[in-house]
Amino acid sequence: xxxxxxxxxxxxxxxxxxxxxxxxxxxxxxxxxxxxxxxxxxxxxxxxxxxxxxxxxxxxxxxxxxxxxxxxxxxxxxxxxxxxxxxxxxxxxxxxxxxxxxxxxxxxxxxxxxxxxxxxxxxxxxxxxxxxxxxxxxxxxxxxxxxxxxxxxxxxxxxxxxxxxxxxxxxxxxxxxxxxxxxxxxxxxxxxxxxxxxxxxxxxxxxxxxxxxxxxxxxxxxxxxxxxxxxxxxxxxxxxxxxxxxxxxxxxxxxxxxxxxxxxxxxxxxxxxxxxxxxxxxxxxxxxxxxxxxxxxxxxxxxxxxxxxxxxxxxxxxxxxxxxxxxxxxxxxxxxxxxxxxxxxxxxxxxxxxxxxxxxxxxxxxxxxxxxxxxxxx
Amino acid sequence: xxxxxxxxxxxxxxxxxxxxxxxxxxxxxxxxxxxxxxxxxxxxxxxxxxxxxxxxxxxxxxxxxxxxxxxxxxxxxxxxxxxxxxxxxxxxxxxxxxxxxxxxxxxxxxxxxxxxxxxxxxxxxxxxxxxxxxxxxxxxxxxxxxxxxxxxxxxxxxxxxxxxxxxxxxxxxxxxxxxxxxxxxxxxxxxxxxxxxxxxxxxxxxxxxxxxxxxxxxxxxxxxxxxxxxxxxxxxxxxxxxxxxxxxxxxxxxxxxxxxxxxxxxxxxxxxxxxxxxxxxxxxxxxxxxxxxxxxxxxxxxxxxxxxxxxxxxxxxxxxxxxxxxxxxxxxxxxxxxxxxxxxxxxxxxxxxxxxxxxxxxxxxxxxxxxxxxxxxx
Numbered sequence: 001x002x003x004x005x006x007x008x009x010x011x012x013x014x015x016x017x018x019x020x021x022x023x024x025x026x027x028x029x030x031x032x033x034x035x036x037x038x039x040x041x042x043x044x045x046x047x048x049x050x051x052x053x054x055x056x057x058x059x060x061x062x063x064x065x066x067x068x069x070x071x072x073x074x075x076x077x078x079x080x081x082x083x084x085x086x087x088x089x090x091x092x093x094x095x096x097x098x099x100x101x102x103x104x105x106x107x108x109x110x111x112x113x114x115x116x117x118x119x120x121x122x123x124x125x126x127x128x129x130x131x132x133x134x135x136x137x138x139x140x141x142x143x144x145x146x147x148x149x150x151x152x153x154x155x156x157x158x159x160x161x162x163x164x165x166x167x168x169x170x171x172x173x174x175x176x177x178x179x180x181x182x183x184x185x186x187x188x189x190x191x192x193x194x195x196x197x198x199x200x201x202x203x204x205x206x207x208x209x210x211x212x213x214x215x216x217x218x219x220x221x222x223x224x225x226x227x228x229x230x231x232x233x234x235x236x237x238x239x240x241x242x243x244x245x246x247x248x249x250x251x252x253x254x255x256x257x258x259x260x261x262x263x264x265x266x267x268x269x270x271x272x273x274x275x276x277x278x279x280x281x282x283x284x285x286x287x288x289x290x291x292x293x294x295x296x297x298x299x300x301x302x303x304x305x306x307x308x309x310x311x312x313x314x315x316x317x318x319x320x321x322x323x324x325x326x327x328x329x330x331x332x333x334x335x336x337x338x339x340x341x342x343x344x345x346x347x348x349x350x351x352x353x354x355x356x357x358x359x360x361x362x363x364x365x366x367x368x369x370x371x372x373x374x375x376x377x378x
Numbered sequence: 379x380x381x382x383x384x385x386x387x388x389x390x391x392x393x394x395x396x397x398x399x400x401x402x403x404x405x406x407x408x409x410x411x412x413x414x415x416x417x418x419x420x421x422x423x424x425x426x427x428x429x430x431x432x433x434x435x436x437x438x439x440x441x442x443x444x445x446x447x448x449x450x451x452x453x454x455x456x457x458x459x460x461x462x463x464x465x466x467x468x469x470x471x472x473x474x475x476x477x478x479x480x481x482x483x484x485x486x487x488x489x490x491x492x493x494x495x496x497x498x499x500x501x502x503x504x505x506x507x508x509x510x511x512x513x514x515x516x517x518x519x520x521x522x523x524x525x526x527x528x529x530x531x532x533x534x535x536x537x538x539x540x541x542x543x544x545x546x547x548x549x550x551x552x553x554x555x556x557x558x559x560x561x562x563x564x565x566x567x568x569x570x571x572x573x574x575x576x577x578x579x580x581x582x583x584x585x586x587x588x589x590x591x592x593x594x595x596x597x598x599x600x601x602x603x604x605x606x607x608x609x610x611x612x613x614x615x616x617x618x619x620x621x622x623x624x625x626x627x628x629x630x631x632x633x634x635x636x637x638x639x640x641x642x643x644x645x646x647x648x649x650x651x652x653x654x655x656x657x658x659x660x661x662x663x664x665x666x667x668x669x670x671x672x673x674x675x676x677x678x679x680x681x682x683x684x685x686x687x688x689x690x691x692x693x694x695x696x697x698x699x700x701x702x703x704x705x706x707x708x709x710x711x712x713x714x715x716x717x718x719x720x721x722x723x724x725x726x727x728x729x730x731x732x733x734x735x736x737x738x739x740x741x742x743x744x745x746x747x748x749x750x751x752x753x754x755x756x
Contacts, residue, residue, distance in 0.1 A: 013488070027485070033591045062597065097652055110527065144751065172476070202416070255680075262429055274517045300401065316752065318743055318746055318747060318750075318752075320743065320746075321736075332727075333410070333727065333728040333752055334729045334731070335409075335731070335732075335743040337411070337731075337732035337733075337736045337739050337740060337743055338736030338739060339720070339733055342717070344731055346729055349710050350711040350712075350713070351710055351712045351713050351724055351729065352712075353717055353731060354713075354715035354716055354717060355717055357716065358715045358717070359393070361698065361716060364698060364715075365696055365713040365715055368698075369696060369713070374694065374711055
């Protein structure tokens with residue numbers, strides 16, 4: 001709808017847009033539901049009927065059509081194709097091994113730049129939950145128009161509480177960009193703060209959460225990557241040159257394992273902000289990165305008259321004076337009696353029992369299991 | 379050892395002794411470990427390496443040798459024979475359908491009486507935990523000698539707390555019986571009391587718990603059964619007459635389904651006590667009827683430096699700040715994080731999560747599942 005009101009040159013910006021979905025990370029805080037072999041993005045964690053990656057793809061469709069690239073691990077090729085049957089092989093970029101976000105997003109930028117140097121890419125992680133999608137899409141449209149003016153544009157999430165689990169974006173002055181009335185300069189990115197500092201950010205009002213979403217000309221992304229991570233840039237460029245040729249396999253096998261592991265924040269976003277090249281669109285939508293089982297509780301409405309949220313097709317749960325979350329990935333009968341704020345995740349080979357309060361510590365259990373050799377269930 | 383000191387006529391009493399083990403009841407408060415198809419007595423609930431029925435049989439062996447009869451449901455024939463491979467078919471009495479304790483114990487009494495009217499039977503449920511066994515055996519020896527003088531002799535358990543879950547026995551005057559210095563008359567059996575009343579019993583000192591154990595001449599048992607439940611007595615007598623003949627099957631099928639369901643306490647013990655025919659030997663041993671999962675916690679020592687008791691062969695449990703009981707009947711990894719006094723029972727088709735405090739309510743869950751048609755897991 002908003003699109004209708006933009007000018008011809010705006011439409012040009014929109015036609016240059018290409019969605020990129022980095023689909024990585026095992027989501028260890030969601031073990032045993034989320035696994036190395038079945039990570040977070042392959043699950044329907046909201047009870048919507050769609051997996052997170054499918055919902056992410058669908059959210060980009062009105063903006064990008066079929067111009068959406070997914071970057072994921074070779075292990076997930078089959079599952080991703082099953083979730084996104086319409087994706088072409090050109091748009092499915094498989095990582096030989098995990099190399100962190102700078103390599104994943106940088107590879108997408110380099111391949112897209114090789115195909116068309118005018119592309120404006122928009123990178124959105126595969127495992128986030130956003131609602132309403134129309135508000136998100138309007139923000140991305142503003143971001144595309146801002147990016148077309150030569151910015152790396154992040155979308156800042158309005159904080160709802162003084163979270164210590166996210167990085168923050170400090171907004172600077174407003175930018176005067178046609179069709180992007182909410183665009184502002186980014187003064188700086190700041191690391192995950194202490195709770196006191198986070199409270200200050202909330203009071204201040206110019207801070208938003210960094211959800212890792214950004215929209216930018218691929219050329220500008222690569223320029224900053226080259227300046228900050230020249231080795232990574234050189235490697236990705238060489239891979240991108242070979243990507244759409246018969247040499248892809250040979251070049252990837254030779255170079256990918258040698259690439260440095262670093263986050264896109266350090267490799268591009270923070271230095272670009274320091275150089276004044278980063279802008280921000282505030283996102284007035286609800287956003288959740290489904291970081292732990294407490295988030296799953298928030299995202300799944302409880303059935304009427306009960307404090308117990310049950311997820312899982314065909315779940316057979318009997319409860320009496322119980323509250324919390326049950327994720328049933330089996331057809332077993334689960335009986336809960338007299339237990340409060342519990343988190344139960346029941347899968348065929350592993351069972352987690354904890355509380356909402358301890359949901360963040362699930363990661364430790366996974367680390368322990370890894371150390372003790374119980375890798376069959378990770 | 380005690381036996382050596384008894385006289386010839388005492389030995390005669392001992393040679394008349396026949397152990398009877400009623401093995402019934404599904405132990406619904408121990409669901410989903412205990413099931414209709416795999417009741418409490420078929421499990422090793424103490425971590426001893428023996429199932430409860432095996433331990434019960436072994437406890438009677440020094441007293442009865444191979445003169446031990448088991449009364450159980452046809453459903454459990456195979457499992458009982460597996461647990462007690464030495465049992466002869468003559469000593470395995472199968473109930474066509476459950477008919478409560480008066481029919482089960484009465485049938486054993488009637489069959490034994492038919493085979494030898496001088497038998498003194500000792501009935502001990504298959505699902506109790508007793509230690510030390512020598513103290514139990516000494517009490518039974520006193521009970522046998524007292525029974526030989528024409529008493530139905532119960533063994534009273536010294537109460538350790540004002541339980542509202544057991545019936546009580548009020549002891550009367552001491553009896554003067556050779557070789558049974560602790561024998562006393564029983565003034566009355568009293569029903570499960572309120573907590574206040576139970577506290578009074580403890581202070582009074584003449585009350586003990588009724589563990590349902592008794593030793594009695596089969597003729598005396600049958601006499602009281604005939605007086606109080608003539609229909610039941612007549613039916614059991616007809617079945618017993620046919621039992622060791624080719625007519626057993628036909629007679630059982632015709633009569634068993636028509637028998638009234640009642641407890642041995644009402645059919646024999648209470649009226650016999652009123653008639654002055656019941657005596658009591660105090661049992662100075664530790665006794666547990668493993669009534670719920672809290673009992674399983676008591677009976678299984680925790681591993682060093684942990685408040686978490688884990689039962690189950692090959693259990694794979696990871697815990698962090700967790701206490702309570704885990705019963706693992708699968709090979710699944712179970713991770714517990716930050717949860718106190720929890721009770722987790724993990725079986726292939728059903729999972730129970732509750733707390734020690736709510737352990738008694740498990741029965742309700744089973745009733746609910748039955749009502750809702752989830753009988754596949756009961």
